Amino acid sequence: MNDRSISQSGVSRRTLLLGSATAAVVAGGAGFLLGRAGDEETPAQTAAPAAPPAKYRSRPDLNGLPDVTITTPATGTAPGFVFLTPFAGASLRGPLIVDEKGSPVWFKKVPDPATVAIDFKAQRYRGEPVLTWWEGTIGGTGGQGVGQGEFVVVDQAYREVTRIRAAGSEQADQHDLVLTPDGTALFWVYDPVPFDLTPMGGPADGVLHDGVLQEIDVATGRKVFEWRGRDHISLDESYAPLPQGESAHLPYDYLHPNSVSLDTDGHLLFSARHTWGLYKVHRKTGAVIWRIGGKKSDFRVDEKAAFSWQHDLQRRRDGDYSIFDNGAGITTEKDYSRGLIFRVDEKAKTVTFVAEHVHPQRVSAPTQGNFRELPDGGTFVGWGQQPHFTEHNADGTVRLAGHLPEDNQSYRAYKAEWAGAARDQPALGLRVEGDNVIASVSWNGHTGVSRWRARAGGQPRALSTAVEADRTGFETTLTLPGIPEYVVAEALDEAGQVIGSSSAIPVRV
Template sequence: MNRRNLLLGVGGAALVGVAGGGVGYAIRSPQSSAEPAPTTAAPAKYRSRPDLRTMPDVTITTPANGTVGGYICLSPASGTGLWGPLMVDENGSPIWFKKVPDPATVAIDFKVQQYRNQPVLTWWEGTIGGTGGQGVGQGEFVLADSSYREITRVRAAGTEQADQHDFVITARNSALFWVYDPIPYDLSPVGGPTDGVLHDGVIQEIDIATGKKLFEWRASDHVGLDESYAPLPVGNSAHLPYDYFHANSVGVAADGNIIISSRHTWTTYKLDKTTGAVIWRLGGKKTDFTIEEKASFAWQHDFRQRRDGTYSVFDNGAGVTKVRDYSRGLVLRLDEAAKTAKFVAEYLHPDKISAPTQGNFRELADGGSFIGWGQMPYFTEHNADGTVRLAGHIPLDNQSYRAYKVDWTGAPLDQPALGLTVVGSNVVVSASWNGATKVSKWRARSGTQPGALTTNLEAARSGFETTITVNGTPEYVVAEALDASGKLLGASSAIPVRV
């Protein structure tokens, strides 16, 4: 048993009851005894791809109006096993879905980044909740190219595993992410045991190509226990790790230094990129800034610098305690010399919802913003003035740690998929191509032999799966994907019609 498991007191079984339990994630593994996985398979959702039956539905409640275009990246999760990165269009129609492996594996933080000057998909895979409480992950990051081929996996250096909360590819093709490291710690100064365990927040910067560690930073070297708002574990849980910091974002500021968010100290920090020294604290008990009342935040996520120099954060306003009636995307302007923080704007869900956990807030290319509402299964796209120009949700019993609006072109290497159904004296052709973004219409070719397909019928793409009805019952059918100009992008195999 390694040092991590020894400190956590686990040998394969998940423990519960860490301080702040329920404030990181509110999901359970499909293998949880409290919420067992279903014993019967769900019915096929798509005739051409019955294997994608677990792909969750996305509902658009405010149709797109004046948006920047692009696709929406989600990572739905529920207690019934809907796990995997999901990309949909602005109508909520799936573009690409990947079911991640069982058992108890989840996908988190699915998004588009740049690696070696090329767009890539990235997400985290692993398990959550096995370290003594909800919200802490053990896993690794996946990079995939525009054909959905896995390029590499990024793992933490040493014996630890990467946490799911963030993964940022830098301009030098390295990756910044967090590791939650349980270390022996004297918690008596804050009323805990002298032989306690502390969940330390550790930043690692790893060279993606070589796996070499380039930089490391530990919260316990710079941030005291007295900065935390999280309660200590007590009673039978007193020796479980104290999650005093709960890191949930890491990024690079315009000046090249590192900016981070700590949910349990209500503080965002700027760190020297070379020494790791704290340059300033924004928020919390030891803030270096005078903060306007409307610009204060609590239990926050996703601290970023915007193009105009302002900073943004997803202000949950709720966690162990509820500080604000609703969550929001918050924009602040910092005067780093005068140490003042002023309110610039806030972005709200039309229903002013409160998200006790998770969430993100991102600037878009045209000055608008996109919000994933975390534990609440919603996403919204906003104009610069805060008005909503697109809104939707995943199934209401799901949640998505973050949600992103992305620009993406996908060209899968596999063939289009084809399903055939005989209805009366006709054949219904169902065609799809998981991940293809350039398909504008489909053509069904049919005939008596694979080499003699003389009948052609076309239909505009109508979502993930498009259906075309062929009159009569030909012997064979092929589905062909076409772009807007009619160019052939790919074709299925010739499938025999079985009556």
């Protein structure tokens, strides 16, 4: 029945809508149809089971996002958002920003079928804020993840700036990416090379996963520095067992480097999980300046500072160092994982314990994880294989805690300030409830929205009814009285200025 036949029958469009058994639901911007009105059923008919309510009516494509649960509400926290990469058990995989209440701020789905996002964080490139993450597939032997992929860089409008790829035939590993002030990128490549493993009890025609650190000029893709682990670290330093039996010819991952960072003097710091070693490497010559931990430590490490299967070596502003001490991996050395802070005396050749930050539940993370200092002196911990994240005061007390669903995980979790201004339109979803239209509005990634306004009327250019509401999480709902023909959603900043609007969406039957 078209609008003309409705008019001729003496039945108004409003009456028809209110007489429907169910209401039409339409998403804005893209105009997705989320539902349809149904006819009245006779008593003999049986209604189909009701579908579960949509999580986001304005963005049905994001309804599969995993929930982030906050268990310790934020108290005295550092400003910023939480950066996660849900990938295990998630129907949607990709970089995810949430606020301190666990509500999504921005999400981008990575390509199917096997691609995942890893190590999502805020950095700077050419002096401007950017977001970076790794995209690719993960394999490996012995349950240890080895990545084949590339890094993505996007600007504050979420436009892709570039993709950073490894030089040569290999692909970039997922464990870390550092953008330097020189316009270069530091990251790892796991290079499988033929290697005689007979001294270790393996085959003469074996394969070694060599840990290769590359520095690439981001603008040109030119390699400016390369460091190979097998040239500096011997296989007998490893705690990882050789692949056995039918797997004997798979690559032996003896080193498993999993972080890289710059020390205050410009030299390189990195962690190697399978040697339980932390290394400082000369930026120009590649020589190992020192090693801490493992079988050939240059320093005496006190008992409380001892670590194993660790991740994420960082230099702190006060001169101390920190790592995420897994304490478990191929073997279990500690009952729980921790963020460990320690002090290095290069003259006395000693490493002494400073502090540890632990999860309230004393969780153990056999893989993954990170531990980062925040600008106010607090710290933020991603608990790796465990789906948790925590923010701590300088004394180690927890001031924010949350987690992904228990069947999920995020390789790392970060906290940072971020201002995003998405260039697409806000999204709008509509449904009729009784004598009202409910407008659901969102704007994926735009951090400048303070309030929402919904305007309605009989024509797209004649919208006389308006309602406003404060932004409430990723999606905000507004109730419009009556059944208008069209609705538009407008995003407002703190000053009440319109910073974006949806298309005019018809309220359809």
